[in-house]
Amino acid sequence: MVKEPIVAINFKAYPTAFGRKGLEIAKAAEKVYKEFGGNVEVIIAPPATELRIIKQNVEILVFAQHADPMTLGSRTGWLPIELIKDTGVDGVLINHSEHRLRLDEINVLVRRARELGLTSLVCADVPETGAAAAVLKPNIIAVEPPELIGTGVAVSKAKPEVVTNSVSLIRSVNKEVIILTGAGITSSDDVEAAIKLGTSGVLVASAVMKAKDPEKVIRDMAQAALKAWESRK
Amino acid sequence: MVKEPIVAINFKAYPTAFGRKGLEIAKAAEKVYKEFGGNVEVIIAPPATELRIIKQNVEILVFAQHADPMTLGSRTGWLPIELIKDTGVDGVLINHSEHRLRLDEINVLVRRARELGLTSLVCADVPETGAAAAVLKPNIIAVEPPELIGTGVAVSKAKPEVVTNSVSLIRSVNKEVIILTGAGITSSDDVEAAIKLGTSGVLVASAVMKAKDPEKVIRDMAQAALKAWESRK
Amino acid sequence: MVKEPIVAINFKAYPTAFGRKGLEIAKAAEKVYKEFGGNVEVIIAPPATELRIIKQNVEILVFAQHADPMTLGSRTGWLPIELIKDTGVDGVLINHSEHRLRLDEINVLVRRARELGLTSLVCADVPETGAAAAVLKPNIIAVEPPELIGTGVAVSKAKPEVVTNSVSLIRSVNKEVIILTGAGITSSDDVEAAIKLGTSGVLVASAVMKAKDPEKVIRDMAQAALKAWESRK
Amino acid sequence: MVKEPIVAINFKAYPTAFGRKGLEIAKAAEKVYKEFGGNVEVIIAPPATELRIIKQNVEILVFAQHADPMTLGSRTGWLPIELIKDTGVDGVLINHSEHRLRLDEINVLVRRARELGLTSLVCADVPETGAAAAVLKPNIIAVEPPELIGTGVAVSKAKPEVVTNSVSLIRSVNKEVIILTGAGITSSDDVEAAIKLGTSGVLVASAVMKAKDPEKVIRDMAQAALKAWESRK
Numbered sequence: 001m002v003k004e005p006i007v008a009i010n011f012k013a014y015p016t017a018f019g020r021k022g023l024e025i026a027k028a029a030e031k032v033y034k035e036f037g038g039n040v041e042v043i044i045a046p047p048a049t050e051l052r053i054i055k056q057n058v059e060i061l062v063f064a065q066h067a068d069p070m071t072l073g074s075r076t077g078w079l080p081i082e083l084i085k086d087t088g089v090d091g092v093l094i095n096h097s098e099h100r101l102r103l104d105e106i107n108v109l110v111r112r113a114r115e116l117g118l119t120s121l122v123c124a125d126v127p128e129t130g131a132a133a134a135v136l137k138p139n140i141i142a143v144e145p146p147e148l149i150g151t152g153v154a155v156s157k158a159k160p161e162v163v164t165n166s167v168s169l170i171r172s173v174n175k176e177v178i179i180l181t182g183a184g185i186t187s188s189d190d191v192e193a194a195i196k197l198g199t200s201g202v203l204v205a206s207a208v209m210k211a212k213d214p215e216k217v218i219r220d221m222a223q224a225a226l227k228a229w230e231s232r233k
Numbered sequence: 234m235v236k237e238p239i240v241a242i243n244f245k246a247y248p249t250a251f252g253r254k255g256l257e258i259a260k261a262a263e264k265v266y267k268e269f270g271g272n273v274e275v276i277i278a279p280p281a282t283e284l285r286i287i288k289q290n291v292e293i294l295v296f297a298q299h300a301d302p303m304t305l306g307s308r309t310g311w312l313p314i315e316l317i318k319d320t321g322v323d324g325v326l327i328n329h330s331e332h333r334l335r336l337d338e339i340n341v342l343v344r345r346a347r348e349l350g351l352t353s354l355v356c357a358d359v360p361e362t363g364a365a366a367a368v369l370k371p372n373i374i375a376v377e378p379p380e381l382i383g384t385g386v387a388v389s390k391a392k393p394e395v396v397t398n399s400v401s402l403i404r405s406v407n408k409e410v411i412i413l414t415g416a417g418i419t420s421s422d423d424v425e426a427a428i429k430l431g432t433s434g435v436l437v438a439s440a441v442m443k444a445k446d447p448e449k450v451i452r453d454m455a456q457a458a459l460k461a462w463e464s465r466k
Numbered sequence: 467m468v469k470e471p472i473v474a475i476n477f478k479a480y481p482t483a484f485g486r487k488g489l490e491i492a493k494a495a496e497k498v499y500k501e502f503g504g505n506v507e508v509i510i511a512p513p514a515t516e517l518r519i520i521k522q523n524v525e526i527l528v529f530a531q532h533a534d535p536m537t538l539g540s541r542t543g544w545l546p547i548e549l550i551k552d553t554g555v556d557g558v559l560i561n562h563s564e565h566r567l568r569l570d571e572i573n574v575l576v577r578r579a580r581e582l583g584l585t586s587l588v589c590a591d592v593p594e595t596g597a598a599a600a601v602l603k604p605n606i607i608a609v610e611p612p613e614l615i616g617t618g619v620a621v622s623k624a625k626p627e628v629v630t631n632s633v634s635l636i637r638s639v640n641k642e643v644i645i646l647t648g649a650g651i652t653s654s655d656d657v658e659a660a661i662k663l664g665t666s667g668v669l670v671a672s673a674v675m676k677a678k679d680p681e682k683v684i685r686d687m688a689q690a691a692l693k694a695w696e697s698r699k
Numbered sequence: 700m701v702k703e704p705i706v707a708i709n710f711k712a713y714p715t716a717f718g719r720k721g722l723e724i725a726k727a728a729e730k731v732y733k734e735f736g737g738n739v740e741v742i743i744a745p746p747a748t749e750l751r752i753i754k755q756n757v758e759i760l761v762f763a764q765h766a767d768p769m770t771l772g773s774r775t776g777w778l779p780i781e782l783i784k785d786t787g788v789d790g791v792l793i794n795h796s797e798h799r800l801r802l803d804e805i806n807v808l809v810r811r812a813r814e815l816g817l818t819s820l821v822c823a824d825v826p827e828t829g830a831a832a833a834v835l836k837p838n839i840i841a842v843e844p845p846e847l848i849g850t851g852v853a854v855s856k857a858k859p860e861v862v863t864n865s866v867s868l869i870r871s872v873n874k875e876v877i878i879l880t881g882a883g884i885t886s887s888d889d890v891e892a893a894i895k896l897g898t899s900g901v902l903v904a905s906a907v908m909k910a911k912d913p914e915k916v917i918r919d920m921a922q923a924a925l926k927a928w929e930s931r932k
Contacts, residue, residue: 337823364834369828
């Protein structure tokens, strides 16, 4: 359902993530996706408040940044995954480093996403938790090598093992899950490195959301992704 | 900014709270509001995913069910109150019984709501916490007498003290906050009782959201509210 | 380090779990352990407030019911695993159904327990989360088939699959972890069934802690465990 | 039940907080208490694992750093306040800045502490939350002026208003609660300032727990407290 390579953009709650600005970046992502003939999967993950409107306005994959592992009903201020599904989104991020979940909740969300036809993208902080999450059979796992989070070190400059270790440990329990690099992505060089190291693309945030020209950054990253992906064949 | 009496409808995450159904109930609330010439404040609190679209479609007060007590930025899957404000809403529920918050978080949200021009509606479980919350000077407090939560006992049938105690304890520290009855409301009789016991209206959920004819329930409650309110003058 | 079969007793925070009563049950567990010549591993998990005193008074394995996944330092009211270790305990329960943890926290606790020489016992709610936890290489996993939690159905009466499915899924990713049955244990028949279905023993709570004669219950369970274990050879 | 002035020492989970070291500091606190003829209330708050043993070994007030707002029973890894009470402690810290609680939980803990004969000491981050907490009628409130937390600014060097504002706002809703200064205390000068600014003493942690000679620090602070207290009469 999801194609590779992937450039997934987490809007987070940046000032550019919502309202007119958020829609503009969503449109830019769609434009790039079309320029590359759909050969790079450009996924966007806007805040919950924007999902309906953005999904109505773009023809690319839209993911929620989170869903609550509960059923519909008396849930004031929570967003059960069924409610998230109703906005029209295609998938959901689960267990992002800024929104960690309990193991049992991750399991419920991955299972419910599958039942509802939503693509699940689980984040994991180290190779071990990536492999543990892989046992739950989500569609996508984004690994966030701790050596790259908040250290300013980019994937393209880091020791290759920080990514390849995650890939091999995850592959030891799950041959099919799509693996993304979810930290240390600041430039198209990093996108290229991420794919050369064995993952299928990137989950990126500030490099796009804080850019002066987000469209250009997305285009550069998509191009790098496509080139690296094709050179791997 | 908010008028009295008040009928506030918490959509929660009921199956009727979102999509076409949610918009229908929002429209019904607006219709009743206009029928009464704006003399009853009909407030609706839909899920976060619906706020933008509903706010664009109705001319009544729309509240969020929750906001997260954090600033904009790297907040994957969270909804900072600034982001909530941007959807166009007029106010925000804080500390609902299904979404309890830390005391310091309640304080931050009430203060930020004030700074952003949002009306704050804090829920409290017992007279003591209602009074504690009142010290923080929110615009509205909804008291949920524990004798009425999940017991099936309605305000109109309960001992008057369960409401009057809350009112007097809250008034001992705050003369101005608007007080609502936030539990035990299943019929227009309960709305009448809530107002006669000294509160300015009700926060209601299932009685509307699970009704066969939500519009009729809202109308009956608005009428009861107006009648009881005028008889108090 | 831990022998099989195992009868592990979770004291929880029952009225019998602490003070004189708690020490009595600890002593009873030790007595049974010695009667069986150490051939059944009887493990006790008292509340944190009791760990030092109980550990000083019995010569059996004592586990904490929980530890916090943080380092020593400014941690008011928390119990970092290093602090728990200092009480003299031999191991720690992690992710009990009444104290669920985030996946990243489970990983940190299992790793730190290993580094500190503590035996880790991770609880899991369904076969999938049991297998995910097994990837983290704890020493012991207790599976709690949801069909048996709070339903009053005992392991000895349930469909065998509720246990054997967990065992086979866990074994597919980890050949060495010790597996316990962690729900549905009310009698020595259940202990026997748990072991015959392929686990190495039980994690039990109310059946001992609420018994009129806890020592007798522990003895019966230890005997059933030993008998079933030997018949499996 | 609690005398003034007060020097309360939060052991936190520092490496000196438990085992032999923890007991030594507890003994040092007792020694100072006796030197001053009981005219300065020296309170210690060790980790939960140490409460029984320390309480058996010293004749000063011992507080828990936290208690869980739940009843006894199936509460694996939690420490209900009844269980904490059974260790023999005299009181309990509630809502410390490192262990913030929900408003409803603070209310339950203050009420249960009162019913169980435990002294409640509620921490609050700003004057507003201090006043809100004061409405719940705890025995003691420790205010932690945000200007003093983690900024390295000491009470004795700060603008007086950071403390006096808290005192006056709390007094506007509660005339009787004992107020402590809970941040910015690194020396006996700070203890003196805290009392001169209208509070009854201090809640201190690292200044004692990380000292080369904790006994000397406690003695200096007790002396400063007594002197400032007497000069206020």
